[in-house]
Amino acid sequence: MKKKDDLKLQVSEAILACQDKQADNVTVLELEKDSGAFTDYFVMCSGTNSRQIQAIADAVDERLEALGMRVTHAEGYKQAEWVLLDYVDFVVHVFSEKARQFYDLERLWKSARRLEPAELMAKPKPRRAPIAKATATKSATVKAAAAPNKTRKKKA
Numbered sequence: 001m002k003k004k005d006d007l008k009l010q011v012s013e014a015i016l017a018c019q020d021k022q023a024d025n026v027t028v029l030e031l032e033k034d035s036g037a038f039t040d041y042f043v044m045c046s047g048t049n050s051r052q053i054q055a056i057a058d059a060v061d062e063r064l065e066a067l068g069m070r071v072t073h074a075e076g077y078k079q080a081e082w083v084l085l086d087y088v089d090f091v092v093h094v095f096s097e098k099a100r101q102f103y104d105l106e107r108l109w110k111s112a113r114r115l116e117p118a119e120l121m122a123k124p125k126p127r128r129a130p131i132a133k134a135t136a137t138k139s140a141t142v143k144a145a146a147a148p149n150k151t152r153k154k155k156a
Helices: 003-020 050-066 097-103 117-121 130-146
Strands: 024-030 041-047 073-075 082-086 090-096 113-115
Touching: 003 024, 003 041, 003 050, 003 090, 003 117, 024 117, 041 050, 041 097, 050 082, 050 090, 082 097, 090 097, 113 117
Parallel strands: 041 090
Antiparallel strands: 024 041, 024 113, 073 082, 082 090
């Protein structure tokens, strides 16, 4: 799998972890390379109280750790107003509603492309394997050759 596909899978897993804990207003920003951004994506969501905010952050951490990823930097967990989880290629922000409105990252990064979570979570269409098709044809040929030929007339 390519690095870009790996990254989309990782971001998708972070989104799923947020959604599993009933996060509100899950938003993804794809940051432009020329904007001076230090990462490729921001995943942002809100929780209704400090326990939910911590639960969302824990769920993201656990889900990504299961993929072999460790958070490189985390902050704000104890206060649970704005928890930041930095995974280098993307950053997860879990806000209280009040903090999200105050900091308004969507406005600060208005040049970023706003994505719907479903856009990153779309599964690629499965490709048909030509080997399987050839194998099916070969087995049909073998079966036909092994079957008795009933169309041949017997000599009397």
